[in-house]
Structures are given as structure tokens and as C-alpha cells.
Amino acid sequence: MGAFLSLASPKCRTSDFGETSKNESCKKQKMSPGCTQYGPRLIPSLPDELSIQILAWVPRICYFNMKLVCRKWKEAVMNPELFKVRKELGMREEWLYILTKVEDDTLLWHALDPLSRKWQRLPPLPHVVREDESRKGSSGLWTWNVVGPSIKIAEIVKGWLGLKDKLDQMPFCGCAIGAVDGCLYVLGGFSRTSTMRSVWRFDPILNSWSEVTSMSIGRAYCKTGILNNKLYVVGGVSRGRAGLTPLQSAEVFDPCTDTWSQVPSMPFSRAQVLPNAFFADMLKPIATGMTSYMGRLCVPQSLYSWPFFVDVGGEIYDPDTNSWVEMPIGMGEGWPARQAGTKLSVVVDGELYAFDPSSSLESGKIKVYDQKEDAWKVVIGEVPISDFTDSESPYLLAGFHGKLHVITKDANHKIAVLRADLRDNLGCLPSSSASLSDGLLCEHSDSLAVSDTVVWKVISSRDFGSAELVSCQVLDV
Known part of the structure; x- marks a missing residue:
């Protein structure tokens, strides 16, 4: 003291x-x-x-x-x-941090304390001054925000076919989001001319942003995950003369030493067995998600050639052996996809969950991975999300307080945080603990939505106007 x-x-x-x-x-x-x-x-x-x-x-x-x-x-x-x-004293609290995008493509962070149900707005991300290398001879410096508007993966893969006109018109975007050691991280992204290596950290104790050691290579749309209190970054794309090139490399950040270390590159073994050279040149492998599950990093992968994409399983990184192995077939090929190029998932009480959307955004299912049977099984048959076709992220998944949560917009276009509580055969929540419930009593409220297996309770909602969901993280501070 x-x-x-x-x-x-x-x-x-x-x-x-x-x-x-x-x-x-x-x-x-x-x-x-x-x-x-x-x-x-x-x-x-x-x-x-x-x-x-x-x-x-x-x-x-x-x-x-x-x-x-x-x-x-x-x-x-x-x-x-x-x-x-x-x-x-055991007084640490889990807060939900949500990243939103407003009409002018500005990205804003908001924090929710689930216990008090109060929201806090984080300070804006700092600006980084970069020299536009394509404008040689110009003495001016160009300023971009650390993160900018998000774009659909369709626009990204067009660059692989040489359609670079869209990329040349894009402001800074494509950053990845991570969280480790009680801090938020914003990593990489690309500007009109190059992919970026910059990494920014938000410290909730100081309520401020600061720049930390940059990655070894510029990345956009990379995937992040946490193992042993270290932040892993894999894949993404880099910008070259011929457009965008998918990355197989990976690296890890230690927040205690503020240093990056190399991790063996992903083999993308399934991409090496294509039938001929034509498909090998046309279909580009990319990591479409990452989650930390049972002490290892699970990275689902896909092959892309606009407008087509094919799931090709994935690979798993084992930190004990510092090597990659091929993901079990059922796990990789059955991993639910939100949209082309994105496979969201969350681990709650050691169970791996993913949202499986139907052809309509107004419905969907929650699936859990059964490791013994190497299969994804439906545990929640209906998720109360609304239809927001134009939204980049119509919903997000999060796990805190030992429960599964879905973040989406309600019928009034308010951002709502819904908690899933299991029901028993009598229509009440169980008294014994389970993966999605810790024994709460039955609740009767206007904020409840009932499906066949769960009670969805809106723990908080707020009107952010026309803001769209982008990403979310949970910090335990």
C-alpha cells in the first residue's frame, strides 16, 4: 500500500x-x-x-x-x-464494450456495466499522421483516424481479382479488435495506399488511448484471440502492387513486455489439395474467424473467389507444441457462418457457441460444438433478432457473467443486450447450474422473449440513433 x-x-x-x-x-x-x-x-x-x-x-x-x-x-x-x-478482494467486474459506426463512418466505443445497466462513452480513438507515399513530392501530411468505416468482405475479395478501383477510394478501415490483460486493442487496418502495422490500446483505469509496439507486418481484417494472457493475431490481408494478398503468418503480443513474437504460419493445408493450378490461382485462402477453445486457438478458414466462397475446415494452433494441426472435419466444415468471410463464436463456461443464421435475418439458431461427436448441435432454436439487411453486423455474440449474450437492435432500432437463460420442462429457469444459466428464478417482464428452450431477457438497451454494430469485447477489471 x-x-x-x-x-x-x-x-x-x-x-x-x-x-x-x-x-x-x-x-x-x-x-x-x-x-x-x-x-x-x-x-x-x-x-x-x-x-x-x-x-x-x-x-x-x-x-x-x-x-x-x-x-x-x-x-x-x-x-x-x-x-x-x-x-x-474478488471485486473485479465484467463490462461489455461495444464498437459502433455512425452515419459519417465515425467509430465510437461504448461501455456497459451489466449490474447497474449504465452506459459510458469511451474517449475517441486518437488520430495517426501518415505520409501518403503515393503522392511523392507533396509536402503535405495526411491524417486518418486509427479506424474508419467498415466494408463488406465482398469489396475486399474483389481486390484479389485486380479490381482495385474500390480500394483506391477507401479511407482507413479494416482494423481488428482484441482484448487482453484488462485493455482493449485496435490493430492494423489499411489506408488508400498500404496496410498498417499500428496498434493502439485503451486502458479503462486511465480512461485513455496510447500507442504500443507495432506488429511486424501490416495487416487488415486479421483475426485475434487470447491464450495465456497474450494476444494472438493471425491472417488478414496485405496490400501489394497487384492488389490484396491473403496472409498465412501469425504473431503474438505480450502486454507485460510490450513485445511481439513470431508464431509459425498457418499451413492452409486444405488449400494445397485443389484439383489444378487454375483453382489454386483463383481461390484464395483466408482465416474467417478465431477463438480460444480448450487452451488452443481454433481458426476456421475459407477459400474465396468473388462471388464464391467455400468452407475448407480450419486449423488449430497448440501453444505447447508451437505448431498447427488440421481442425476436425465436423468442427471446421460445420462452423456456422454469419456471412461470407466471417464466422463469429464465443466460449461460455468452456462451451463453444456460434450463431447459425437462416435465409432471413429475422431468425436463427444457436449451436454448440460437441467435441466427442465432432458435430455442431442446436441448443437454442430461436434467437429474437430483427431484420436489418443493410447492417454490417446485425448481431454480435458475447459471454460474461457465465452466460451467453446476443447484442442486436430491437424493433425500435435501439441497441439491445439480450441474455439467454435456460428453461426447464415447467417453463421456469432451472435451479441447478448449466452452461447458460446459474439458477435464477423465473422472471416475468415486458423485456422477456420466450423461445422453446430459453428465456431471453433484455438486460439493457439504448438508443444510439442510426449507429450500426461493428464489434464487441468483454473486459474483466
Whole structure:
């Protein structure tokens, strides 16, 4: 706790009235119950060590107002030592962070505290100044936001066929999103001229963004996953003279040392057995998702040639052997796809879930992977999502508080966070624990949507106007 003593103000300020005045000032501070020889205390009449223990029990949502009490309180709630105490006391909280895109293609982060159901808006992403290499001889510097508008994968794969006109018109976009060690990360992306290596980190304790060590290679639309408190990045595309080229390489970031290390490249073994050279040249392999499951990284893959795409299973990275193996056939070929080029999934209580959309966005199913049978099985027959055909991401998946959550827009175009609670044969939630439920009682509310196996409860909704969903992450801080 000694670190918090350094937050106090200096012992005494120099006085214009000489040494006597300074000594008298120090004596007055020592006699005051709210002060020490190191300055005012966090809580009058209590040692700062005890005050920190008290602050650690306060819900994190209150810290935004606590910063306004005084400078010392602000320094205290922004000190990592306080959050170490919270961890020791078991007071860490899982918050949901949602990335949205508004009409002018600006990307905004919003945080939801599921317990208080209050939302907070994160500071905007910083801007990066890059020189446009295609404009040689120009002294001007061009400024792009770290992330920009998202585009459909269809526009990306057109570049593989030499249709580069769309790419030349695009502002900065294609960044990947990750989360590790209690921080958010924004990685890579590409501008009009090149793919980027930049990595930015948001620290929720400091409530600010900062740039960290860049990746070894510029990537756009890469996939991220977490293993052993390290952030893995695989695949994506790079920009060359001939357009976009898919990447097989991978690397890993250690937040403790702020360094990147190389990981063996994905073999894309299924792409090596195409029937002839024509298909091998036309169909380009790409990683279409990644999730950390049972201590390994599972990367589903596809072959693309606009407007066609073919699922070709995937590969699994084992950190113990530092090598890739081919994904089980049922797991890879049966992995549900949201749209061409994207396979979302989430792990909740050790179970791997994915959303399987139907031909209409108004319905869909949740499937779980059965490792023993190497098959995806339906566990939720109906998911209450609305039809937003023009949306890049009509829904997102997240897992927190031991439950599966779906983020989508409701009938009023509000962004809603829905929680799935299992039902028993009597229509009530079970009393024993299960993958999607921890024994809550039956609930009856206007915010409930009932399907055949679950009760969908809207834990929070908010009107973000015309903003579209882009991505989400969960931080445990």
C-alpha cells in the first residue's frame, strides 16, 4: 500500500515568511485529523491504506464521479494499485464494450456495466499522421483516424481479382479488435495506399488511448484471440502492387513486455489439395474467424473467389507444441457462418457457441460444438433478432457473467443486450447450474422473449440513433 502514499501532496510548501512559518504550518497539519505530514488523507481520520480498502469495495461505475471529489481521489482511482486490491478482494467486474459506426463512418466505443445497466462513452480513438507515399513530392501530411468505416468482405475479395478501383477510394478501415490483460486493442487496418502495422490500446483505469509496439507486418481484417494472457493475431490481408494478398503468418503480443513474437504460419493445408493450378490461382485462402477453445486457438478458414466462397475446415494452433494441426472435419466444415468471410463464436463456461443464421435475418439458431461427436448441435432454436439487411453486423455474440449474450437492435432500432437463460420442462429457469444459466428464478417482464428452450431477457438497451454494430469485447477489471 505504500505506493498510495506517493499520491499525497508534498510535505510543506516553501513559505515567504521564513523557517518559523513553515514549521508552524507543519505542526498545524499534524494536529489536523484529516491531514498528515504528507498532506490531506483520502478519508479524514483514516490511514490511506484503509481508505484504499474501502474504495476497492465501491462499484467501478462510481469511479467516474469519485474522480471529481478532489485531485487525490482522482489519482487514487486511476492508480493500478487500487485495482490490484480489487482483484485480491474478488471485486473485479465484467463490462461489455461495444464498437459502433455512425452515419459519417465515425467509430465510437461504448461501455456497459451489466449490474447497474449504465452506459459510458469511451474517449475517441486518437488520430495517426501518415505520409501518403503515393503522392511523392507533396509536402503535405495526411491524417486518418486509427479506424474508419467498415466494408463488406465482398469489396475486399474483389481486390484479389485486380479490381482495385474500390480500394483506391477507401479511407482507413479494416482494423481488428482484441482484448487482453484488462485493455482493449485496435490493430492494423489499411489506408488508400498500404496496410498498417499500428496498434493502439485503451486502458479503462486511465480512461485513455496510447500507442504500443507495432506488429511486424501490416495487416487488415486479421483475426485475434487470447491464450495465456497474450494476444494472438493471425491472417488478414496485405496490400501489394497487384492488389490484396491473403496472409498465412501469425504473431503474438505480450502486454507485460510490450513485445511481439513470431508464431509459425498457418499451413492452409486444405488449400494445397485443389484439383489444378487454375483453382489454386483463383481461390484464395483466408482465416474467417478465431477463438480460444480448450487452451488452443481454433481458426476456421475459407477459400474465396468473388462471388464464391467455400468452407475448407480450419486449423488449430497448440501453444505447447508451437505448431498447427488440421481442425476436425465436423468442427471446421460445420462452423456456422454469419456471412461470407466471417464466422463469429464465443466460449461460455468452456462451451463453444456460434450463431447459425437462416435465409432471413429475422431468425436463427444457436449451436454448440460437441467435441466427442465432432458435430455442431442446436441448443437454442430461436434467437429474437430483427431484420436489418443493410447492417454490417446485425448481431454480435458475447459471454460474461457465465452466460451467453446476443447484442442486436430491437424493433425500435435501439441497441439491445439480450441474455439467454435456460428453461426447464415447467417453463421456469432451472435451479441447478448449466452452461447458460446459474439458477435464477423465473422472471416475468415486458423485456422477456420466450423461445422453446430459453428465456431471453433484455438486460439493457439504448438508443444510439442510426449507429450500426461493428464489434464487441468483454473486459474483466
